[in-house]
Amino acid sequence: MSKYLVDLRVALFQLNPQVGQLEQNIERTWNLVHRLKSILDQDSSKYPQLVVFPEFALTGYSFHSKEQIKPHVSITRNSQSFKFAQSVSKLFRCYTVIGYPEESMDANKHGRQVESVLYNSALVTDPSGDLTFNYRKSFLYDTEYEWGCQENPRSFQKFTMVFEKCAIEKNGTVAAAADIELDASIGICMDLNPYKFEAPFNDFEFSSFCLDNNVDLMICPMAWLHSKSITKHDHDLDTINRKLESIRRSLDTLQLPIHGSQGVFQIDINKELCTQRRISREDPLLSDSQYDQLETPDMENVNYWILRFLPFLNLNIRKSLWYRQFIQLNESLVGRERSYMGMSKEKSWKFEGRNSVLLLCNRCGIEDDGKTIFAGSSGIYKFNGKTARLDNDYETNIDSLNESVDLLGNLGKGLEGVIMRDIEFEVSK
Numbered sequence: 001m002s003k004y005l006v007d008l009r010v011a012l013f014q015l016n017p018q019v020g021q022l023e024q025n026i027e028r029t030w031n032l033v034h035r036l037k038s039i040l041d042q043d044s045s046k047y048p049q050l051v052v053f054p055e056f057a058l059t060g061y062s063f064h065s066k067e068q069i070k071p072h073v074s075i076t077r078n079s080q081s082f083k084f085a086q087s088v089s090k091l092f093r094c095y096t097v098i099g100y101p102e103e104s105m106d107a108n109k110h111g112r113q114v115e116s117v118l119y120n121s122a123l124v125t126d127p128s129g130d131l132t133f134n135y136r137k138s139f140l141y142d143t144e145y146e147w148g149c150q151e152n153p154r155s156f157q158k159f160t161m162v163f164e165k166c167a168i169e170k171n172g173t174v175a176a177a178a179d180i181e182l183d184a185s186i187g188i189c190m191d192l193n194p195y196k197f198e199a200p201f202n203d204f205e206f207s208s209f210c211l212d213n214n215v216d217l218m219i220c221p222m223a224w225l226h227s228k229s230i231t232k233h234d235h236d237l238d239t240i241n242r243k244l245e246s247i248r249r250s251l252d253t254l255q256l257p258i259h260g261s262q263g264v265f266q267i268d269i270n271k272e273l274c275t276q277r278r279i280s281r282e283d284p285l286l287s288d289s290q291y292d293q294l295e296t297p298d299m300e301n302v303n304y305w306i307l308r309f310l311p312f313l314n315l316n317i318r319k320s321l322w323y324r325q326f327i328q329l330n331e332s333l334v335g336r337e338r339s340y341m342g343m344s345k346e347k348s349w350k351f352e353g354r355n356s357v358l359l360l361c362n363r364c365g366i367e368d369d370g371k372t373i374f375a376g377s378s379g380i381y382k383f384n385g386k387t388a389r390l391d392n393d394y395e396t397n398i399d400s401l402n403e404s405v406d407l408l409g410n411l412g413k414g415l416e417g418v419i420m421r422d423i424e425f426e427v428s429k
């Protein structure tokens with residue numbers, strides 16, 4: 001095993017696609033891609049090596065029946081999303097990840113007849129535009145059940161991506177940059193939550209999978225909701241009407257149509273700009289749960305996403321917990337090969353001293369006639385594996401205040417746009 005210092009340039013595109021407007025969605029996205037290209041064209045060595053688009057990036061997300069989604073699903077290689085990803089990959093000579101509705105012709109149980117099975121998927125094209133991986137969402141959200149989406153029978157998966165000339169061997173004799181093979185995993189939106197919102201919160205299924213499989217790059221295309229959104233859990237009419245009214249008021253104030261902002265692009269390719277660590281705004285009128293200040297991230301969600309990666313966060317409490325769980329309680333968890341809340345059989349914090357990069361690429365905007373609001377706030381995070389300052393090992397924060405996660409930058413909650421960063425991190429190969 002050698003240690004490598006990797007320098008990777010990544011771009012996340014945040015979009016507001018609308019169901020039934022494939023052509024406009026694609027056209028606007030191409031404009032944005034070309035906008036980025038023309039800015040970078042002064043020096044093409046500055047092109048991103050990995051580009052990520054949201055869940056259902058070109059088709060829109062809110063489908064409510066099988067009949068409605070049917071015209072928008074395709075076999076991976078026949079999909080518009082594949083062609084699109086292929087073009088982006090060729091344009092920048094980069095890997096591209098994009099979410100899309102997949103129809104698969106699977107053999108039925110007896111292996112004879114083929115039947116159409118629908119998935120919420122993300123495909124990956126390599127720098128030559130070839131399809132290299134296809135992942136299907138494992139944990140489904142309310143909306144997917146409405147159109148008969150199936151769970152990924154293989155659950156979470158790991159795959160490799162090879163990046164050219166971007167790794168320097170630490171303590172090596174050669175200073176030239178080498179190619180590096182990174183382990184990646186895709187989690188689509190609800191994959192970050194407890195299974196069906198029913199599994200124990202502390203299982204942290206996706207992040208534990210990534211920790212246990214030494215994943216270097218965690219790539220998450222998402223259509224995550226803003227807290228103002230109306231969901232199927234809002235039952236009584238009063239609540240729904242009150243929420244609808246408040247959304248309309250926000251949109252009036254912002255002078256935006258019912259589907260939110262489109263075509264006003266936030267382009268953040270300034271690598272100096274980190275996101276400020278913050279729990280919540282003190283002033284309740286400016287609280288994060290408002291749909292306003294569309295160019296700033298929704299910290300309520302940013303903090304929640306970080307919490308869902310708790311196995312990657314340095315935590316003081318782990319030492320005593322580990323002792324109790326693994327040693328004192330008659331080795332209650334020793335039988336398990338997998339880590340639990342970041343603790344493993346061997347170490348109180350399995351991730352200590354390692355690095356891993358998290359890319360959360362969320363959509364923005366509004367669907368369902370003003371009912372479904374997405375949270376945007378796409379961001380780039382690096383878990384740095386550092387224990388707290390030498391003088392004390394006191395770290396209790398389970399959100400953006402935890403210093404073992406570097407917040408390399410976020411887009412705002414409500415504007416389309418692109419964020420690009422150079423990420424420096426260490427891997428052992």
Ligand code: GLN
Binds near residue numbers: 055140189193225
């Ligand atoms: N729980 C997520 C949310 O509230 C899931 C959405 C999704 O899977 N698209 O937004």
